[in-house]
Amino acid sequence: MIDSLQREDLRSSSDSDEELPVFDFLQPRPSTDVASQKAPKKPASSVLCSVGSADVMMISSDSEDDVPLAQRVKLRQERRSTPEEADDLPHRHLSASETGDATKAIKRSVEEIRASREEALRRRQARERRQQDREALKQEQERQKAERRALAEASKALRPEECIKHMVVAVDPALLQLEGGGTLLASVQALGCSCAIEKQPLPRSVTWARQAPSAQQNGAARVPEPHVVMQMTVEDFITLIHNYIQEERHSGSACSPTLTSWVRERQRLHPDKRLSLAVIELESYFRARKSQSQKRLRAAVAGEEAGGGKEKKKRRSGHAEKLPEVSRVEVEEAVVHLQLHTGVSVRFLSTWKEFSDHITMTTKAVAEAPFKRAREQTGFSFYLESEWAGGQRVDKAGKGLLQAWKRQIQQFNRVSSDVAAAILAAYPSPQLLKKAYSQCRTENEKLSLLSDLLIRRGEGVTSTTRRVGPELSKRLFLLMHSRDPEQNLDASL
Incomplete structure (x- = not known):
C-alpha cells in the first residue's frame, strides 16, 4: 500500500x-x-x-x-x-550574488533619495528666486508708476490755472505788525495760495516757495524761489540816500553805508536770493518837506518883520530832529546807481493797499514763470502767439476756411485786416482767385488784377476808402504762380 x-x-x-x-x-x-x-x-x-x-x-x-x-x-x-515559499524557510541562506544585488539596491536607493532631495531644494530655490524677481519687478513698476504720476502732477502744477494753488507765500512777522500787515495777509489768502508766517533772513520781507509733487508718499516737496521783496521804511531809505549823496560830494570820505553798499552786503550774505525793494509813502516825505520849507519861509519872513530871535532858535532845534533833506533828483540818481551796480530795482508805492497788490502780482508772476520759460524753449527762433498769426482751426464741415485764407493773406508785410477783408470780399477762396487769373489774357492783366479793389476803413461819415494797389496785387500773383521756393516776394518790387 x-x-x-x-x-x-x-x-x-x-x-x-x-x-x-x-x-x-x-x-x-x-x-x-x-x-x-x-x-x-x-x-x-x-x-x-x-x-x-x-x-x-x-x-x-x-x-x-x-x-x-x-x-x-x-x-x-x-x-x-x-x-x-522559500522565503518562509528559516534556515535558507542568501548567495553572494544576491547579497551584492541587495547592497547595490540599498546604495542606489540612498543615492536616489539624495538626488531627489537636491532636486527638490533646487526647485524650491528656483521658485523663491522667481518670487523675488516678481516682487522686485512689481516694486519697480510701482516706483515707475509713482514717478510718472508725480511727473504728470508736476507738469499740471505748472499750468497757469493750477500753479497759484501750489505757491506758498512766507511773510515776516515784523511786516504784519506794521500798518498794512492785515491788508497784505487778506490779499494773499484771497489769491488762493498758501500763506506762512515765518521769520525771514531779511527783515520785513516776503519770500515764495513752490510745492512740487513728489513720487514719495510723504507728500509734496517745498522748493524755495529766489525772489524776495523787502519793504524799506522811508526813514532808512532817505538816510541811505543821504549817505550816498554825501559820499559822492566828498569823494568817498563818508563812512556810513550808502544804498548801494547796503544792498551789496545783503547780496553777499544771501547770494541765492533775488532782492527787490519796496518803499511806501515816499511822496508823503516830499509833501512834508515842501510844507516845512514853506513854513520856514513864512516863519523867516514873519521873524524878520517881528525881529524876534526866539523863533530862529526854535526853528533850529526843530530842524535837528527831522530827516535829512533829499531832493527827488538825488533819489533818482541813487536809484539808478543802485540798478547799474547791483541790478536791484526799487518800487515806490503810495499806500499799503498798493503794496498788497504788488505782492499779489509778484506771486502770480513767480507762479507762472516756469510755464512761460518752458513755452519759450521751442525749436524756432520766433514764437507765433499773436491773434493774426496764431493759426486757425478748421473743422470737418469746413468752418474756419475763410478765416484761414484771410490769415494767409495777412502774412504779407504791410497787410492789415481791412486789406485782407477787401480781397476776401472779391475772392472768398484761393480757388476762385486762381480761376480769375486763368481768365486773364495777358501777364500784365494778371499782375494788376487786384489793384483796383477798394479798401474801406471806418463807418458812417468818418469812413475812408483806398485801393489795394499794384504792389500787393503783384505779390499775391507771385504767391499763387511762382515755382521758385526761394523767391523773395518783396525783393521783386
Missing part, C-alpha cells in the same frame, strides 16, 4: 497541471486539523527533502495513520501555488 502511495505521489508531482479527483471519504475528519498535526502527541516521521527545484515530502509508515491522504494532497497543492 505504501508503494502504491509513493507511485501516486510521483505521478502527481510530474504532472502538476492534472487535477486530482476529490472523494468524500477522503475529506478530513472534523477532529483532525493542521494544529493537531503539529502537536507532539506522536513523533512525526515525515522528512522534508529537496529534489532538484521541487520539495518532496516523504511519509513513512509510522505517519500513515496520523496524516490522511487528502491533507497530504492539499499541502502539496499549497506548496506549488505559493512562489515565495
Whole structure:
C-alpha cells in the first residue's frame, strides 16, 4: 500500500497541471486539523527533502495513520501555488550574488533619495528666486508708476490755472505788525495760495516757495524761489540816500553805508536770493518837506518883520530832529546807481493797499514763470502767439476756411485786416482767385488784377476808402504762380 502511495505521489508531482479527483471519504475528519498535526502527541516521521527545484515530502509508515491522504494532497497543492515559499524557510541562506544585488539596491536607493532631495531644494530655490524677481519687478513698476504720476502732477502744477494753488507765500512777522500787515495777509489768502508766517533772513520781507509733487508718499516737496521783496521804511531809505549823496560830494570820505553798499552786503550774505525793494509813502516825505520849507519861509519872513530871535532858535532845534533833506533828483540818481551796480530795482508805492497788490502780482508772476520759460524753449527762433498769426482751426464741415485764407493773406508785410477783408470780399477762396487769373489774357492783366479793389476803413461819415494797389496785387500773383521756393516776394518790387 505504501508503494502504491509513493507511485501516486510521483505521478502527481510530474504532472502538476492534472487535477486530482476529490472523494468524500477522503475529506478530513472534523477532529483532525493542521494544529493537531503539529502537536507532539506522536513523533512525526515525515522528512522534508529537496529534489532538484521541487520539495518532496516523504511519509513513512509510522505517519500513515496520523496524516490522511487528502491533507497530504492539499499541502502539496499549497506548496506549488505559493512562489515565495522559500522565503518562509528559516534556515535558507542568501548567495553572494544576491547579497551584492541587495547592497547595490540599498546604495542606489540612498543615492536616489539624495538626488531627489537636491532636486527638490533646487526647485524650491528656483521658485523663491522667481518670487523675488516678481516682487522686485512689481516694486519697480510701482516706483515707475509713482514717478510718472508725480511727473504728470508736476507738469499740471505748472499750468497757469493750477500753479497759484501750489505757491506758498512766507511773510515776516515784523511786516504784519506794521500798518498794512492785515491788508497784505487778506490779499494773499484771497489769491488762493498758501500763506506762512515765518521769520525771514531779511527783515520785513516776503519770500515764495513752490510745492512740487513728489513720487514719495510723504507728500509734496517745498522748493524755495529766489525772489524776495523787502519793504524799506522811508526813514532808512532817505538816510541811505543821504549817505550816498554825501559820499559822492566828498569823494568817498563818508563812512556810513550808502544804498548801494547796503544792498551789496545783503547780496553777499544771501547770494541765492533775488532782492527787490519796496518803499511806501515816499511822496508823503516830499509833501512834508515842501510844507516845512514853506513854513520856514513864512516863519523867516514873519521873524524878520517881528525881529524876534526866539523863533530862529526854535526853528533850529526843530530842524535837528527831522530827516535829512533829499531832493527827488538825488533819489533818482541813487536809484539808478543802485540798478547799474547791483541790478536791484526799487518800487515806490503810495499806500499799503498798493503794496498788497504788488505782492499779489509778484506771486502770480513767480507762479507762472516756469510755464512761460518752458513755452519759450521751442525749436524756432520766433514764437507765433499773436491773434493774426496764431493759426486757425478748421473743422470737418469746413468752418474756419475763410478765416484761414484771410490769415494767409495777412502774412504779407504791410497787410492789415481791412486789406485782407477787401480781397476776401472779391475772392472768398484761393480757388476762385486762381480761376480769375486763368481768365486773364495777358501777364500784365494778371499782375494788376487786384489793384483796383477798394479798401474801406471806418463807418458812417468818418469812413475812408483806398485801393489795394499794384504792389500787393503783384505779390499775391507771385504767391499763387511762382515755382521758385526761394523767391523773395518783396525783393521783386
